[in-house]
Amino acid sequence: MLKKGFKMKIYPDKQKEYEKRHGQLWPEMRQMLKEHGAISYSIFIDPETDYLFGYLEIEDENKWTGTAETEINQKWWNYMKDIMETNLDNSPVTIDLKQVFEL
Template sequence: MQRFAFKMKLKPGFVAEYQRRHQVIWPELVQLLKAAGVSDYSIFLDEETLTLFAVQKQAGQSSQDLGTNLIVQKWWAYMADIMDTNPDNSPVSVPLREVFWLE
């Protein structure tokens, strides 16, 4: 099991909408993530900078490989109006290097 962390950026004025959309995350997306080995997935918000910090555990294929899946692409399109995105609607995501872990 590997742990991955990354950051994304939320557009101003969309904190409540981001939370609302994740409270009703699509069951087929959850199923896809779990089938790909993603677990213990959390997203935190730095309200001062609107930076989203995500951390997840992965077993099996990398979640980056999921970008070709139609469900993931639909989710990206659904979220594109409230986040910084790349031309393909994927969120601008910056991997973070682990510098400390207390197990």
């Protein structure tokens, strides 16, 4: 199992909408994440800065990178682009974090 930590940022005043959309995550999206090796996936928000912290446990890095090419993920990125910082392909601007401690 591999662990990944990363940060993203939502636009000001979009916290409730971000939570709402994730509370209604499409079943096809959930299934795709599992099929691509997601064991555990959590997202936390810092309400003072609008930064998101993602924590992900995956089976295999190569399997995981395939998520970006799926039709459902492309649809999700398009759906989320109006409430968070994104790249030109609508993928979220994501900054990988380095793990420095584990108990």
